[in-house]
Amino acid sequence: MAADGDAAADDLLERIDDLRIASIRPLMPAACFVEELADSSVYETIRGARGALSSIARGRDPRLAVVVGPAAAHDPAAVLEFARRLKPVADSLRDELVLVVRVFLDEPAGGAGRWSGAMYDPGLDGSFQVNRGFRQARNLLLEIARLGLPAGCLYLDSISPQFIADLVSWSAIGSPTVSSSLHRQLASGLSTPVGFRGGAGHAVAAADTVRAAAAAHAFLS
Numbered sequence: 001m002a003a004d005g006d007a008a009a010d011d012l013l014e015r016i017d018d019l020r021i022a023s024i025r026p027l028m029p030a031a032c033f034v035e036e037l038a039d040s041s042v043y044e045t046i047r048g049a050r051g052a053l054s055s056i057a058r059g060r061d062p063r064l065a066v067v068v069g070p071a072a073a074h075d076p077a078a079v080l081e082f083a084r085r086l087k088p089v090a091d092s093l094r095d096e097l098v099l100v101v102r103v104f105l106d107e108p109a110g111g112a113g114r115w116s117g118a119m120y121d122p123g124l125d126g127s128f129q130v131n132r133g134f135r136q137a138r139n140l141l142l143e144i145a146r147l148g149l150p151a152g153c154l155y156l157d158s159i160s161p162q163f164i165a166d167l168v169s170w171s172a173i174g175s176p177t178v179s180s181s182l183h184r185q186l187a188s189g190l191s192t193p194v195g196f197r198g199g200a201g202h203a204v205a206a207a208d209t210v211r212a213a214a215a216a217h218a219f220l221s
Helices: 003-014 030-036 040-057 078-090 129-145 160-167 181-189 203-212
Strands: 064-068 097-102 149-153 170-173 195-196
Touching: 030 129, 040 064, 040 129, 040 160, 064 203, 078 097, 078 129, 078 160, 097 181, 129 149, 129 160, 149 195, 170 181, 181 203, 195 203
Parallel strands: 064 097, 097 149, 149 170, 170 195
Antiparallel strands: none
16 A cells, blocks of 8 residues: 555646656766866966956055956867967066966857856756766866966856866856846855956946945855
């Protein structure tokens, strides 16, 4: 009788749970990616860039911070080629500028319902091989750091930073999420300088976010 009851409960659960979920796949823990794809030789570059960018933001360094690169890093080879070409420019202008390679890995393209970003759909085909996407993202960030260049990433959710944040020198919160409580909490815990984009007519929201992120928060991670 108990078995019949369990089967009935399972059947009922199937009718009310995950009705809009097409499939569920296991995700490797972030700690496994960080352990597998790491290079201690790049951490000094990242630490130095974070310090320089923080000093610029605080007005202690007269140089300008310039974030340059593609809006969506859907082609890792092209992004890395861009970084290689940027390196001599960054070296020649190091007394005036700190150049940061923009590597937006979860930036969607094409509007709602289109491509979801390099970390979530690295195959660009709707297959959503997220484990492959995180591995590809870390490899790209490692190669950029090995060139001696800092990387900057936009965070659209509060989970993906666990997989890549140790390789990032500058973080961004975009205008669609600048008023999000989750993103304000995320920003408060990031180890990088953080830029907030207010967008047209949203400068007040960005300023409010700066104040909120400066406060202490308790949040799930």
